[in-house]
Amino acid sequence: MDDVLAIVCIFIALPWLVMHYVTKWKTAATITTDDEALLEDLYSLAKRLDERMDTVERLVASDNPDFVPPRIQHDREVDNLPLRELEMLLAEKKGERL
Template structure:
């Protein structure tokens, strides 16, 4: 009976314990990733933000055309420095789509 107990203890230490550890490591890694639903929601929110930015530019141009003294608080329409974050995000989205293909 002592040999059986020793074999069981060794099996638990060298087989069971690493299996449990690897199992939960895998669970933690999969839980930390973004789901496809989350990606779709982020894409939709990005498109909405882009449309709102374009609308805001249009409103600022219309007000500026009616009132020459108007100085918009935001950066001027279509200045390259104003659109840097959008370009970076578009590049990331393009890379992500390229990985899927």
């Protein structure tokens, strides 16, 4: 009886257990469509907030000539490269071409 139990455990229970957790691992590692929508909304919100910060900085700079913005500059190529890459990925996902 012990031999049958050992054989069942080795050839049925163990592979089932491994496959069960492999399947759980694969489904947990993917991003869902809700997550993608949330990321896209957050990205658009960040772009709008960045435009607002640019406006505020321009207004402050016009009042105070010594003002130096302490953040990423929108007109520097080094600062815009990651943003352009992200925009290209979003455009490719939507089937557009930049």
